[in-house]
Amino acid sequence: MPPNPKTIDVCVSVIEGTSEKKVPGVTELSSEKTATEYQVYPIRWLVLLVFVFYSASNALQWTQYTIIQDAIVKYYNVTSNQVYWTSLIYMITFILLIFPACWLLDKTNIRLCVIIGAFGTGLGAWLKVFSVPQDMFWLGFTGQTVSAVSQVFVLNIPPRLAAVWFGPDQVSSACSIGVFGNMMGVAMGFVLPPLLVRAAGTTEEIAADLQLMFHIYASYSSVLFVCILLFFKAAPPTPPSAAADFGSTLDSNFLLSLKKLMTNRNFILLLISYSINVGVFLAISTLLNEVILKHYPGAQLDAGRIGLVFVVSGMAGSVVCGVILDKTHRFKETTLALYVATIAGMLVFTFTLDCGYIGVVYLSNILLGFFMTAYLAVGYEFASEVTYPEPEGTTSGILNAVVQLFGIILTLAYERVLSAADDRWANLSAVGVLCAGAAVCAAITSDLRRQNAQNKIKEPLD
Numbered sequence: 001m002p003p004n005p006k007t008i009d010v011c012v013s014v015i016e017g018t019s020e021k022k023v024p025g026v027t028e029l030s031s032e033k034t035a036t037e038y039q040v041y042p043i044r045w046l047v048l049l050v051f052v053f054y055s056a057s058n059a060l061q062w063t064q065y066t067i068i069q070d071a072i073v074k075y076y077n078v079t080s081n082q083v084y085w086t087s088l089i090y091m092i093t094f095i096l097l098i099f100p101a102c103w104l105l106d107k108t109n110i111r112l113c114v115i116i117g118a119f120g121t122g123l124g125a126w127l128k129v130f131s132v133p134q135d136m137f138w139l140g141f142t143g144q145t146v147s148a149v150s151q152v153f154v155l156n157i158p159p160r161l162a163a164v165w166f167g168p169d170q171v172s173s174a175c176s177i178g179v180f181g182n183m184m185g186v187a188m189g190f191v192l193p194p195l196l197v198r199a200a201g202t203t204e205e206i207a208a209d210l211q212l213m214f215h216i217y218a219s220y221s222s223v224l225f226v227c228i229l230l231f232f233k234a235a236p237p238t239p240p241s242a243a244a245d246f247g248s249t250l251d252s253n254f255l256l257s258l259k260k261l262m263t264n265r266n267f268i269l270l271l272i273s274y275s276i277n278v279g280v281f282l283a284i285s286t287l288l289n290e291v292i293l294k295h296y297p298g299a300q301l302d303a304g305r306i307g308l309v310f311v312v313s314g315m316a317g318s319v320v321c322g323v324i325l326d327k328t329h330r331f332k333e334t335t336l337a338l339y340v341a342t343i344a345g346m347l348v349f350t351f352t353l354d355c356g357y358i359g360v361v362y363l364s365n366i367l368l369g370f371f372m373t374a375y376l377a378v379g380y381e382f383a384s385e386v387t388y389p390e391p392e393g394t395t396s397g398i399l400n401a402v403v404q405l406f407g408i409i410l411t412l413a414y415e416r417v418l419s420a421a422d423d424r425w426a427n428l429s430a431v432g433v434l435c436a437g438a439a440v441c442a443a444i445t446s447d448l449r450r451q452n453a454q455n456k457i458k459e460p461l462d
Helices: 043-059 066-076 080-107 110-129 137-153 158-165 171-196 203-231 242-249 254-262 265-295 300-328 331-352 358-372 375-387 392-420 423-442 449-461
Strands: 006-014 034-040
Touching: 043 110, 043 137, 043 158, 043 171, 043 203, 066 080, 066 171, 066 203, 066 265, 066 300, 080 110, 080 137, 080 265, 080 392, 110 137, 110 158, 110 203, 158 171, 158 375, 158 392, 171 203, 171 265, 171 300, 171 375, 254 392, 265 300, 265 331, 265 358, 265 375, 265 392, 265 423, 300 331, 300 358, 300 375, 331 358, 331 375, 331 423, 375 392, 375 449, 392 423
Parallel strands: none
Antiparallel strands: 006 034
């Protein structure tokens, strides 16, 4: 027997001929006489919580090598570029595999996809446990690749999970919390390696530190895999909202969905603006260690902590924006405001980096992170709105695939400018790219199809 549901304020009676209003891009809702009471279930919070920690277990490994680049280069006798590729491999594998992953999510359910992703994340972490010998960097890179492949079963889940489990007044907040898990993993990935691995240690000390770090990551991933098998469910007994109910009745056609998405003007514009914003975030995150150490030699721990506050402030911004969206449904205004604030934060970071006071760098990263990182969750929800009723997993999958492509290009470009000139020119180049992204964002029309569908169902009650 399912848990006692908490009834939400959506009680719908759709009578044939009651409303003639069409929702743009949405097939006509059922014309049969029906009466449906939509419910949400308390277990949804457990499902979301398990996903948050699972997502963190994968994101934890993204910057595992790059944030301690100096120690990895010295211990394994590899180049800085080889270490950078441990981050870039996350982006490349996502681009190559996201469409098969979206197809699988579309044809099966979120539980199966999450189980596959959790298994791969754990397998990758355990391969690294055996990569501690100094001639085994290739095995560590293999483990990193396995974890990177598993990411395709993480990043496109939050909007789908939110739509399947949560009611219309909580769906944006739930999606933000789902993205929160990934950001929490990124944040811990910045701070844990510098704490666990002594960059200035002897070869034997670094070997012992790496062994400890790899075991901690592998054990955590294994515990999460067991929790997913026990507690993560595919869907509630009944749909949580009218929009979710209608979406679940549509025949799924993956190729047709792709065609519709690629001809949706608002989605294409959002795709570009979102990818620019997040691509700059990926570039800065990948090269943060090098940028900080250039101005503050020996500040390896500070580099990790600055990365931590950068992402944690974004986690707070993500949740705040999710609540704002649930209350106001002003998606375009929120995204544009975040973009403008991100540009301002990037300028502050650029011109305070060399001030000589590392505390100021902490503050500038808190400001930048709050707005830049918050856009990750807001972009997901805005995309779900302008593309409804297309599957959320497909929409977010395309978003993330293009993001990874932009991330690779912008990371390589940022690194090239950083090497040829200095960090100020690299950061100013990023500001220019963000300005272009803001202009694209301003051109998006606020066509909220999911909200229109929900309101259409409610009209007979008014």
